[in-house]
Amino acid sequence: MVSNAPASQHGHASEKAYRWIKQKILANRWPDGAALKERDLSQEIGVSRTPVRDALRRLTQEGLVETIPNQGSRLKRWDSADLEEIFGLRVLLESYGARMAATRVTEQELAQLHALCDSMDALVAEEMQSAEAKQQLTRLNERFHETILQAAHSHRLAALAAQLISFPLVYRTFETYEPNEIFRSMAHHRELLDAFGARDPIWAESIMRAHLSAGHRSTSRSLVKITESGVNA
Structure with a gap:
């Protein structure tokens, strides 16, 4: 009998490394363009x-890392063209998802969305300027958007949109928001729930489109600031 243990162990180690590195990327552990050295990472991860x-x-296939010939891997550098593409695709996919969710969302899913909104509103009311609170808000926001996609009950849509929601530029959105932008985002969330409760697909689609367009504008502003600070450093 042939043992599959070595292959299984390798698969586990690869998954461990993948999850560890991706989590660090999304948590902004390294600056854009940072070198990702295999030896250093293997020692830190323990594989x-x-x-x-x-x-x-x-991660290269997912667009988070890029490989430079004769130099190795580095964190992807983001620019305005990347942002335009990511949010353009999100508007198309997630507004369609909201439209589908309005007529397909279950009572349990709607309750989950309300609970997520309550948690986000509580964070905003208590510590809106706290970096830790904004990170928590980011994670809750990601779950909110994922739950809407799940409520559309379309496996193809969920698979297509999943990577766009977790892109670093998108994942770190709330870290750069001004207070009025956070309040506006929370208001959009509540109006989406109103549209779902009314089972109104056109309303839900239009609010999601406005929500993501506003997010695009705010994230573009922060990207310009980051780029300018890098040039002037």
Whole structure:
């Protein structure tokens, strides 16, 4: 009998490396363009270099990492064209998802969305300027958008949109928002719930489109500031 243990262990190590590196990318552990050295990562994660190489290859396919010939891997550098594409795709996919969710959302899913909104509103009311609170808000916001996609009950749509929601530029959105932008985003969330409660697909689609367009504008502003600070450093 042939044992599959080595292959299984390698798969586990590769998944461990992938999740560890991706979590650090989304948490803004490294600046855009930072070198990702296999040896350093393998020592920090506690796996060999082969699983790290597999993880970096997978993250390259997802667009989070880029490979430079004769230099190795580095964190993807983002620019306004990337932002335009990401939010353009999100508007198309998530506004369609909101439209579908308005007529397909279950009572349980609607209750989950209300609970997420309550948690976000509580954070905004208590510590809106806290960096930790904004990180929590970001995670709750991601779950809110994922739940809407799940409520559309379309596996294809969920698969297409999943990576766009977790892009670093999108994931770190609330860290750069001004107070009025956070309040506006929370108001959009509540109006989406009103549209879902009314089972109105056109209303839900229009609010999601406005919500993401506003997010695009705010994130573009912060990207310009980051770019200018890098040039002037």
